[in-house]
Amino acid sequence: MMPNENFVLEVEDLGVSFDGFKAVDGFNFYLTRNSVHVIIGPNGAGKTTVLDLICGKTRATTGSVKFKDKNIRGNREYRIVRQGIGRKFQTPSIYENLTVLENLELSHPKGRGVFSCFFYRRKPDIMQMCLDVAKEIGLEDKLETEGGILSHGQKQWLEIGMLLMQNPEIIMLDEPVAGMSVKEREATSKLIRKICQNRSVIVIEHDMEFVKEIADRVTVMHMGKVLSEGSMETVQSDPKVIEVYIGH
């Protein structure tokens, strides 16, 4: 495929084997700027492994991962994060005994460290960003609430907020609405549509209603490969997809 300046991420021929088993195999993926691209597929299709390969948690054995035309395959995870790719895992990893505000503040690259001293003073620009992000994730009224007593959905939003504090160009979310109520799910799709206005979002999801609401583009994975790709309508009516996934 020709390089396209609209793609913020280009993944080609990506592959990894675990003890000879090809979990991801010749996988191609092109992420358009300011879009939401959802990866769906049956259990074990390789979706989470693709995110692990992109963010450097797992080392690829074949292929290339280009972020803004720079090859990042083989880079260490912390470097990839620093370059602008943020990842949220399935289980929230917020600090339960810190407040919403403190959780956000800590996540800013220049925010206060976990072991800050008494003489720390809040920097106004970071503080402003915390307030903006808190508003974006719908937790502006919970700034002084400890993370541990938030609802499941609020914890997930806080974690998305912690990613936003790093101002990444790409955000990767693994099953963000798992375990959420209908209302929380609706708020999450609004949030995702909002955050893609100035960055790109990759989402792994099983909930088809949710996928329909958020996806600009959908990639269906099966046995480590791309089974189908396109708009939700295109992949939904693809006989291959109906056979291995949606029809079941």
Ligand SMILES: Nc1ncnc2c1ncn2[C@@H]1O[C@H](COP(=O)(O)OP(=O)(O)OP(=O)(O)O)[C@@H](O)[C@H]1O
């Ligand atoms: N570190 C690993 N070592 C060995 N096998 C692995 C490893 N990571 C993933 N696998 C295997 O690779 C395959 C793909 O797993 P992966 O978690 O990427 O699938 P998935 O599409 O995300 O599935 P799910 O929808 O269930 O989360 C599975 O068969 C899994 O057991």
